[in-house]
Amino acid sequence: MAAFFANLGIAIAKFAAFAITGAASLLAEAVHSCADTGNQGLLFLGGHKAKKNPSKEHPFGYGRERFFWSFVVALVLFSLGSLFAIYEGITKLSDPHPIEDPTVAFVVLGLAIVLEGLSLRTARREANAERGGRSWWRFIESAKSPELPVVLLEDFGAIVGLLIALAGVGLSAMTGNSLYDALGSIGIGLLLGVIAIVLATEMKSLLIGESATEQEVAAIDLVITQDLAVRKLIFLRTQHLGPEELLVAAKVEFNSESVGQLIGAINTLEASIRKAVNSTCVIFIEPDVYRPELD
Known part of the structure; x- marks a missing residue:
């Protein structure tokens, strides 16, 4: 919520500075902050909708609402932020006019840099708790x-x-040439376009359905193969139903000699899998006989 109001305040300040200076770069940044403000609202909306209880139509719950609304964020960033900034820059190229009272622009931009820097520092601190040893790019790809x-x-x-x-x-x-202001607006638009495409690509992957992390898959594999009641793990599939919800499906050959023993072995194995991963698990284990010719 703090980020929402911070972005809203920054957007208002940038619009006021644009009204005074007429700088296209400031208008592009003001619209950018409006997009960020709306995006915070969309993320809140996604988090709220994801908490709904499972229904007959959605028996695995609504966890992917968070993926969907994050994808919408990418669309808003591209359409409202990127395209508008590029349009404004091109408009100023065709109809140039000087910047008035640039001191106001410098003050507002400087203040915004400080506030956004504090926001980024907070986000980095929260991300570091989950990032582990991954690079920042790898974290964004695999989160x-x-x-x-x-x-x-x-x-x-x-x-x-x-x-x-x-x-x-x-x-x-410095030069009295508004060309640089127009190019700045176009540059901001291109930057936002790249970020929007990266976000859309990653959110699309989550919407389609990503597997558990390599560490989680390895942990589940180890739990199954080391279980004394298991003769062989035939196959293992995982998929995220939401950020903290994981579907686990496994076909396993057991050593059990009776139905009662088999049921007990499956229940024990499910409990062990849940202890091995941090996510809430929906687990389906199918007992079968391993046939090498089907590999």
Whole structure:
């Protein structure tokens, strides 16, 4: 909620500064902050909808609502942020006008850089708790919780966009040539377009259905193969039903000599799998006989 109101305040300040200076880069950044504000609302909406109880139509729950609304965030960032900034830059190229009172622009942009930097620092701190030894790019690619990658990329894009705007306004003020301000707006639009495409690609992958992490798959595999009642793990499949919900399906050959023993072995194995992973698991274990010719 703090990020929502912070982005809203920054957007209002940027619109006010644009009204005074007429800088295209500032208008692009103001619309960017509006998009970020709306995106925070969409992430809250997704988190709320994901908490709904399972229904007959959605027996595995609504966890993927968070993936869907994060995908919508990417669409908003591209349409409202990127395309508008590029359009505004091209418009100023065809109809140039000087920046008035650039000091106001410098003050607002400087304040926004400080606030966005604090937001990015907070997001980095939260992400580091989950990132482990992964690189930042690998974390964004493999994260199952969509909110942190969205916030990280938005905050990073905000700071880079502000620096581009600062450079565009500064060069225009020094040279008296509004070309640099227009190019700054176009640069911000291209930056937001790249971020939107990265986000859309990652969220699409989550919507289609990603498997558990390599560490979780290895842990589940180890639990099954080391169980004394298991003769052989025939196959194992996993898929995220939501950021913290995991579907586990396994075909297993057991040593059990009776139906009672088989039921007990399956129940024990399910409990062991749940202890091995952090996610809430929906588990289906099918007993079968291993046939090498089917490999």
